[in-house]
Amino acid sequence: MTHLFEQRRNYTLGDPELDLIGDRAKLAQWRHKGIGPAFYKLGRKIVYRGADLNAWAEANRVEPRAGERH
Template sequence: MTNDKPASPPALTLPPPRPVPARFLRDYLRTTEVAELLGLSPRTLEKYRCVGEGPAFLKLGQRVLYARSDVEAWLQAHRCAHTSDGTYTAVIDARRAWRREP
């Protein structure tokens, strides 16, 4: 007797989560680390510091540090439910104005 049932598709499995590098678990992060975490360039974070758009930061001599809690708070403040959300449109308007400045 043959089995006339169609074969079930193979089960989809997700790869195991990658371990978080230890440098991202510290309380204070450097510009390059925050940039990597956010998917931005370090230069973009520098611009954000100049215009007051990015996460709060600490300046210790030449070194700039970001408190992990400040980065997370900044991310939460920029959450949007949809593209007509006021936060989203404010960010887009600010970027447009930024690019127009000489």
């Protein structure tokens, strides 16, 4: 399985790699609604683990079905 994020790395708001899943405002909305990838809140700092981002991305993967039209 290919990973979109480095498994052992921690990502913080402002890291450009997070833009792959959403901008700062979108991530804030998801945190407020209790959806999106798992995160740590350390004081005022938000930290995403690469492993959690990859797990969330994999859970949201869509496999297109051959021959089906939308």
